[in-house]
Structures are given as C-alpha cells and as structure tokens.
Amino acid sequence: MxxxxxxxxxxxxxxxxxxxxxxxxxxxxxxxxxxxxxxxxxxxxxxxxxxxxxxxxxxxxxxxxxxxxxxxxxxxxARMTPERIMDMFETVAEIEAMCARLATYRMTPLERSHLIELHDASETLVKKGDFDAYDTFNRAFHEAIYHATHNSFLAEQAIAIRSRLTAFRRAQLQQEQRLDRSRAEHEAIMQAIAEGDGEMASRRMRAHMLNAATALRRFIEASKLA
Amino acid sequence: MxxxxxxxxxxxxxxxxxxxxxxxxxxxxxxxxxxxxxxxxxxxxxxxxxxxxxxxxxxxxxxxxxxxxxxxxxxxxARMTPERIMDMFETVAEIEAMCARLATYRMTPLERSHLIELHDASETLVKKGDFDAYDTFNRAFHEAIYHATHNSFLAEQAIAIRSRLTAFRRAQLQQEQRLDRSRAEHEAIMQAIAEGDGEMASRRMRAHMLNAATALRRFIEASKLA
DNA sequence: TTTGCCGATTTTGCATGCAAATCCGCCATC
DNA sequence: GATGGCGGATTTGCATGCAAAATCGGCAAA
Missing domain, CATH: 1.10.10.10 (Winged helix-like DNA-binding domain superfamily/Winged helix DNA-binding domain)
Structure with a gap:
C-alpha cells in the first residue's frame, strides 16, 4: 500500500x-x-x-x-498447502473471536463510537462494489477491535498473523456476494458488541472468519477446475 | 534443552x-x-x-x-514493562484456553492416553519438588495439547508465543506451593477433557494460566521490595 | 552554570572476496 | 539402458573492508 x-x-x-x-x-x-x-x-x-x-x-x-x-x-x-491455509484461517478465526470477546468487555465509549462510524461508512463501499476500498476498511475495522482489547501484545500478534493471510483474504473477497455478506456479518457482530454480549460477539466473529475461509475454499476449488 | x-x-x-x-x-x-x-x-x-x-x-x-x-x-x-508481561500472559492464557477447547473435541484416543500418561508421571516430580524437571514436563504437557488441536499452524504459534515467556514462567514456578497447585489445575483440566467438555477445559486452562500470571506478579512485587 | 556546536571515535550498514558445500552434467561401469 | 561416481560450475555462508551515521567529549559563548 x-x-x-x-x-x-x-x-x-x-x-x-x-x-x-x-x-x-x-x-x-x-x-x-x-x-x-x-x-x-x-x-x-x-x-x-x-x-x-x-x-x-x-x-x-x-x-x-x-x-x-x-x-x-x-x-x-513457502509452499502453502490447502490444509495449512485452512489451519491458518482457523487460527485467525479463533484469535479474532477472542479479540471480539475481550474488546466487547473492555472498549471505551470513544472506541465503540469509532467502530460504529467505521462500520457505517462501509455501506457505500459495498454499494459501489469497491473491493480495494472495502479491503482497506475491513482491515481498519478488525484492527480497531484488536486495539479495543487494550492488550497491545495481543493486538500485535493478531496483526502479524492476519498479515500472513492478506493475499488469500483479498482473493476471497471477490467471491460473489461476499462483500454484502461480509458487511452483514459485521453488522451482527456490532449488535452483539452494542449489547455487551462478548460471548455472542465472539461466536459471530468466528463464524464471520470461517465464512471467509469457506468462500476462499470455494475460490480455490473453482481455480483448480479452470 | x-x-x-x-x-x-x-x-x-x-x-x-x-x-x-x-x-x-x-x-x-x-x-x-x-x-x-x-x-x-x-x-x-x-x-x-x-x-x-x-x-x-x-x-x-x-x-x-x-x-x-x-x-x-x-x-x-527488548524492554519488558510489567504491563507488557501481563499482556503477554493474558494472550498466552487465551491461546492456551483456545487450544484446550479444540483439543478436547479433536484429540484421538491415543493422544488422550499419552496426555494422561504425562500427567500421571508428573506426580513424583511434584513430590520431589524438582522445579527443572517439572518445568520440562509442563512444557511437554502443554505442547501435547497444542498438537492435539490437529492444527499445526496454531501449534506453532502457541509454541512461539509461549517460548517468549520462558523466563517468567520458570520464575513463577518457584513460588511457594505453586508446583502443587499447578498440578492440581492440570488435574482439573484433564477431568474436563476426559468428560469431553471443551468449554470447561478452556475455562480451566485460562484460569490455570492466569493463576500462573498472578503468581508471577506476586513474585515481581516481592522482588521489588527486596 | 548552562547551552550549543564541532570534531574524534565508535558502531552500524553495505560491498566485496573467498572457501566450502551443493548441484549438474558427463563418462565409465555394470 | 541404467546406475554410480567424478569434476566443474554455481551458490551459499562467512570474513573483512570501507563509508556513513550516531555518540561522546571538550570547548566556546550566552
């Protein structure tokens, strides 16, 4: 970038x-x-x-x-086998879920408001179908959650691990309807956070990430056929 | 080693x-x-x-x-502030908890038996009060759980992060009664795993790690006074 | 006395040279 | 025709040299 x-x-x-x-x-x-x-x-x-x-x-x-x-x-x-990529996605999913839970319990009102603002702004990106812009927003959204855990070490680890999946994340985003669904899933996560239900935020975040992994798997399978 | x-x-x-x-x-x-x-x-x-x-x-x-x-x-x-060390411990605690949950659901009977064997053998180490030997066992115990997640990437990450706390872990183990308590906590985790209750294994593992962190904090405070 | 500047020293960052290990192709042998 | 060993070419790993940047000391000026 x-x-x-x-x-x-x-x-x-x-x-x-x-x-x-x-x-x-x-x-x-x-x-x-x-x-x-x-x-x-x-x-x-x-x-x-x-x-x-x-x-x-x-x-x-x-x-x-x-x-x-x-x-x-x-x-x-490094040669990435599909198994390894899936392992990485699962790991990221679990770590993101963990961050979502902690963030729900610890974020300040200011941080919450910032997150809402980010999320709201993403609506126009989806409508425009701008993959690059959405990818950038997506990163900001997730990193905002990392930082809201108020655990800087965890945030660093999350960013480092996430960065290793950059290529695959972007590929996955271009699956049909994925942009729409991604935002809808963010919406559900935001709601759980708003209600202060960390466990639900965690589950929804995990599902969100695993959905992305599934979308990627479909993308890979499709590539194989071509 | x-x-x-x-x-x-x-x-x-x-x-x-x-x-x-x-x-x-x-x-x-x-x-x-x-x-x-x-x-x-x-x-x-x-x-x-x-x-x-x-x-x-x-x-x-x-x-x-x-x-x-x-x-x-x-x-x-790298300069470690007490806050950063606690952040690291919390992160490790959460990751270990995650591994315990996944391992409970995914470990093979052979892996379960190996873990039980390890745990049983640790009893004599506690009785002898052999810190070094217990530390070695402890590592094997936790790494067995990492691998039982059947997610090699997650296992690698867990080992890498855990290794960065080696020094503090050892210091913490020498707190009074910590060896005993550590093994008792392992016992509780083993029980949850045996019952196939991943959520409980996860909670108990988190508690186990946070107890270690608390012991370390006491150790640090004590060092300051000296 | 304090502050700021200037030069000497130290240390880093990079280029280059050299030896050892690996790879590759060829030939002899089975 | 297949296999194994051998020598040259290539590449890595390490040592060393050199230039630039930073640090430190002293000295002068405020």
Missing amino acids: TDGLDDTIEDRGLLSDRIRNALADEIATGRLEAGAALDEQQLADRFGASRTPVREALRQLAASGLVEVRARRGVVV | TDGLDDTIEDRGLLSDRIRNALADEIATGRLEAGAALDEQQLADRFGASRTPVREALRQLAASGLVEVRARRGVVV
Whole structure:
C-alpha cells in the first residue's frame, strides 16, 4: 500500500528493510508464487544492492514464515498447502473471536463510537462494489477491535498473523456476494458488541472468519477446475 | 534443552542459527537482561565468529520480538514493562484456553492416553519438588495439547508465543506451593477433557494460566521490595 | 552554570572476496 | 539402458573492508 512511496520518497530507511517489505508484498500478493527459488545474487541485482542486505531480508522473511531456508540449499517461497491455509484461517478465526470477546468487555465509549462510524461508512463501499476500498476498511475495522482489547501484545500478534493471510483474504473477497455478506456479518457482530454480549460477539466473529475461509475454499476449488 | 549439545556435537549447523539460539536462550532465561546493549563486534568475539552471522542472528531475534533494533543505533534486549508481561500472559492464557477447547473435541484416543500418561508421571516430580524437571514436563504437557488441536499452524504459534515467556514462567514456578497447585489445575483440566467438555477445559486452562500470571506478579512485587 | 556546536571515535550498514558445500552434467561401469 | 561416481560450475555462508551515521567529549559563548 505504501509501496509507491517506499520506492520514491523513502530512500532513507534501511535497505534490507525496504527489500524485505518489497518481497513480503510480492509474496503476499502472489506475484512471487509458492516454491519459487529466491537467488541472492539475482535479487541483489534486481534491487541494485549487494547480497548482504538481501540475505538479511530473506532471513527476516523466514522468521515470519513467508519463505523457507534450507541450509546451503537456498531460499524458496513457502509452499502453502490447502490444509495449512485452512489451519491458518482457523487460527485467525479463533484469535479474532477472542479479540471480539475481550474488546466487547473492555472498549471505551470513544472506541465503540469509532467502530460504529467505521462500520457505517462501509455501506457505500459495498454499494459501489469497491473491493480495494472495502479491503482497506475491513482491515481498519478488525484492527480497531484488536486495539479495543487494550492488550497491545495481543493486538500485535493478531496483526502479524492476519498479515500472513492478506493475499488469500483479498482473493476471497471477490467471491460473489461476499462483500454484502461480509458487511452483514459485521453488522451482527456490532449488535452483539452494542449489547455487551462478548460471548455472542465472539461466536459471530468466528463464524464471520470461517465464512471467509469457506468462500476462499470455494475460490480455490473453482481455480483448480479452470 | 539441547543447548549442551549445540555447543559440542552440533558444529555443523549454520553458525548464525547457533548464535541465534544461544542468544535467544540467554534472553529467555534472563542471563541477558532487558535493555542490555548487544554490540555486534563484542558478540562476534565472544562466539569466535565475524560480525556477519551475528548480525543475521540479531535480525532474526528482532523478528521474533526478543530484541529491538533501532536503525543505526544498535540492538538492545527488548524492554519488558510489567504491563507488557501481563499482556503477554493474558494472550498466552487465551491461546492456551483456545487450544484446550479444540483439543478436547479433536484429540484421538491415543493422544488422550499419552496426555494422561504425562500427567500421571508428573506426580513424583511434584513430590520431589524438582522445579527443572517439572518445568520440562509442563512444557511437554502443554505442547501435547497444542498438537492435539490437529492444527499445526496454531501449534506453532502457541509454541512461539509461549517460548517468549520462558523466563517468567520458570520464575513463577518457584513460588511457594505453586508446583502443587499447578498440578492440581492440570488435574482439573484433564477431568474436563476426559468428560469431553471443551468449554470447561478452556475455562480451566485460562484460569490455570492466569493463576500462573498472578503468581508471577506476586513474585515481581516481592522482588521489588527486596 | 548552562547551552550549543564541532570534531574524534565508535558502531552500524553495505560491498566485496573467498572457501566450502551443493548441484549438474558427463563418462565409465555394470 | 541404467546406475554410480567424478569434476566443474554455481551458490551459499562467512570474513573483512570501507563509508556513513550516531555518540561522546571538550570547548566556546550566552
């Protein structure tokens, strides 16, 4: 999202960080497909850098699970089996549900009002069918809930794990009617939060995320047929 | 646990990995205290290596949150405020609770039997008051539950997050009577699992972890007075 | 006495060089 | 024709060198 900037204005950050972000984005968006070999020299040439910052970037990506390093045998983009993707979705679903429950009990009136405002604004995005804008809103919505748990460590973990599903989330959103349904599910979650029923908010959030996973599964199956 | 080996037999792994593991262990056990500066050259000398593998190790540690890198200003061991530690404990408690619930519904009879065996064996450790042995058992017990969720991604996340609390967990265990109580809590969890009541297993696991957090808080307060 | 500036020192960040391990193709052998 | 071993090419892993940035000390000015 801030990539256009990274390449132009932000020339002052650490080179290894910029390379890491660029690669992370390419993997998340699928431009670099799973199993692809990442040659150090080749990447160094591409980014106009030496192998050192590239190596550092690759190590960091390995730590976040986006790539696999096999000692002395090079680095490849992590291969995601459908089972693993589903495992990840389930994990995110459970963590989001947990956040929704905690947030319901702990959020301040100000935070609640902010969340309502966000949710209300999303209606026009659905009507316009703007996937990109809705995806951005969606992220803000969920992150607002993370922060409303008033547990910054949990919020960080949630964001980190969620970011690893970026690519799949976006794919899933483009399923037919998914935008509409997503917002309806948000609506139900908001209602539970408004009533102060954390358990219900939790269940609804879990269902919301698992619905997204199911939509993704359908999307994958459909892709296979094509 | 395999550290003694790492230093002697396992000279074939990647140097940067060995350095990373060594540093991670020293941070987790508190031998390297929070806020301590990690000078690259100094560490390189200590490990008999050059700065390159040390740098890679530090970057990886940064990715897992154990150290903080401030661009061009060096690396320091991540500073943990009491609030942050409590946030981490709460997060672990919630994740463990989640794992206990899923595991209850999904574990195979073989896994259940293995867990029972583990739990039974811990009785003698409590009687002997062997903190180290109990800590090792405790880890095995909790990891058995993670794996019984049959969600390998969730298990990995749980292990990763849990590992970041190693130091504090051990400190907490040495509180008076904590060993006894810990095992009694495990007992209650086992019972809920045996009855197939995932919700109860979840609640009891959460309580178990929060009790550990409370014990730790008392430990910290006591340390402050001294 | 305090504040701000300037230079020396230290440390980081990156480039490059080199040795070891792995991969790949070829040839000999079965 | 298939299999196994061998040598070159490629690639990784680590060491080292160098430039830029930050830190620290002292000194001058307010």
